[in-house]
């Protein structure tokens with residue numbers, strides 16, 4: 126099934142639309158004529174996005190400033206979405222931490238599980254019954270290549286992304302012939318913005334520029350994949366290499382190798 130056609134009443138929901146991949150997904154959906162509900166904590170950034178997209182394209186953009194890490198704060202959003210005609214859900218909002226779990230802020234680690242996994246699950250549960258009964262809908266879950274393998278020093282993130290990767294690909298199997306498409310976007314590194322040489326982090330320097338993909342490209346190939354109901358989309362050569370390595374290398378071999386690399390990222394975060 127291609128993507129549901131945009132109508133005056135239906136809406137595509139994008140979480141984490143105030144930055145990076147989410148903002149690019151919102152822009153690409155608007156370019157394709159879809160009216161939107163955009164979600165993130167920073168309402169003022171979403172408001173600017175609304176003004177930009179509404180002036181550029183013939184779409185309506187509704188702003189919902191919401192902290193998805195808080196079950197009480199996301200409850201009204203879930204209730205609203207369950208009652209709306211949601212044509213597309215892009216479950217994109219996500220956060221990451223680097224370093225040993227024992228040294229990280231427990232509150233933020235719990236927030237990470239809420240944003241990356243529980244809220245995504247809640248959002249699917251809210252919109253799916255409507256999509257199934259209308260026999261049309263599309264869900265893009267933004268997991269990660271990091272969800273394919275154990276990653277010491279990125280444990281909570283890798284585990285939450287493993288949840289979303291597996292949930293997405295399992296759900297897709299249940300929805301065959303239902304009219305609802307489900308695609309997992311499992312990227313490797315995606316460059317969120319241009320960075321000048323002196324601002325480059327350890328990972329920016331380690332990964333040559335030609336291996337990075339940008340958010341506009343990521344959004345375009347992801348929505349194309351969703352329209353074709355592909356099981357998984359992995360933009361760019363590095364993400365694809367990570368995907369193969371993560372899926373086919375024995376986990377006990379992979380864990381110490383990636384663990385050393387992510388320990389470096391943890392040091393970078395501590396310095397930053």
Ligand SMILES: NC(=O)c1ccc[n+]([C@@H]2O[C@H](COP(=O)([O-])OP(=O)(O)OC[C@H]3O[C@@H](n4cnc5c(N)ncnc54)[C@H](OP(=O)(O)O)[C@@H]3O)[C@@H](O)[C@H]2O)c1
Pocket residue numbers: 140141142143144145146147164165166167168170191192193194195217218219220221240267268269270311312313314315316317
């Ligand atoms: N960039 C990469 O290399 C890469 C690679 C693999 C996977 N991914 C995944 O792709 C997704 C987008 O990543 P990105 O790099 O574009 O990230 P980003 O630029 O940091 O954007 C994250 C988005 O999530 C929102 N968000 C964070 N915490 C939130 C909360 N508590 N409630 C509501 N919204 C929240 C942020 O908005 P507010 O701050 O306004 O709330 C922001 O819009 C994430 O799921 C990430 O794990 C990214």
